[in-house]
Amino acid sequence: MPSENPGYLSKLPGLAYVGLVLTPLFWAGNAVVARGTVDAIPPLSMAFWRWVIALAILLPFGLPGIWRHRQIIRQRLGSMLALATFSVGAFNSLLYLAANTTTATNIALINATIPIFVALMSWLLLGDRTRPIQALGIALAVTGIVTVVARGDLAVLTGLQAQPGDLIMVAAVFSWGLFSVLLRRQAVxxxxxxxxxxxxxxxxxxxxxxxLTDLLAFSGGFELSGATLAPLLYFAIFPGILAYAFWNHGVHAIGPSRAAIFMYLTPVFASILAGIFLGETLGRFHVIGGLLILSGLILATRAGRTALADRKPG
Structure with a gap:
């Protein structure tokens, strides 16, 4: 469980490394489980109940702090609402919508470009200086995204035949980039x-x-059973609460630049899990796009961008 004062954990770097390996595993599981359950649980139901369950778990621990800091929350309510909209509200909702029409592997590959989108949004909106090596990294990563979205076929792009889920996932990481920039500009x-x-x-x-709109007018919700409750509990506990706690502990213990390297494990774990549980196979475009994204991330993070220290939800 996250702590109000996690300073004592910084003396446990071994625990930080374990947590930083588990975090991308949980994020990968988020994509794989979402893809595997979209037929049983509508995406917006998935997003809503995931966070309701997480809130029910956290509230007994977090409520005293909310009361203690109520003045700050009241003063910064507008900023916090904007931050919540782009992160908790939009990011996972879009990710679960993407799972309807694209693979878990594609979701994880595009999701891995979050540091690139953070750097790009910081440059566009905050005026952060972009070094040539970082610009090259951004260009390579974007090329990798285009390769994955186009599935290695230029005709897919020119014919506007890209999978909607891939484009929705791009919107999701764009939303997270906006959240990260706002978090820096309007730190609470x-x-x-x-x-x-x-x-x-x-x-x-x-x-x-x-x-509620989706429930009443479109999907009709879902039937609560062991088969639907289990993934919701997974979403709430593992890529939600635990990944958040492990990520922030890791950043605090070993620094943002070293912690960011572990993000590269997410598509690796996702491709393995998707192959085992969903029968997904890797195509040549996955390998080429993944290598371009990985190369771009390495170049961009070598530039020492502080944006990688921003909080990451799964």
Missing amino acids: PLPALTFLTTQILLGVLVILPFY
């Missing part, structure tokens, strides 16, 4: 647990009208 001075609990609470309120 709250302890980690208080911030997370407040973000989830506001994010649930953001998703609620979309969930």
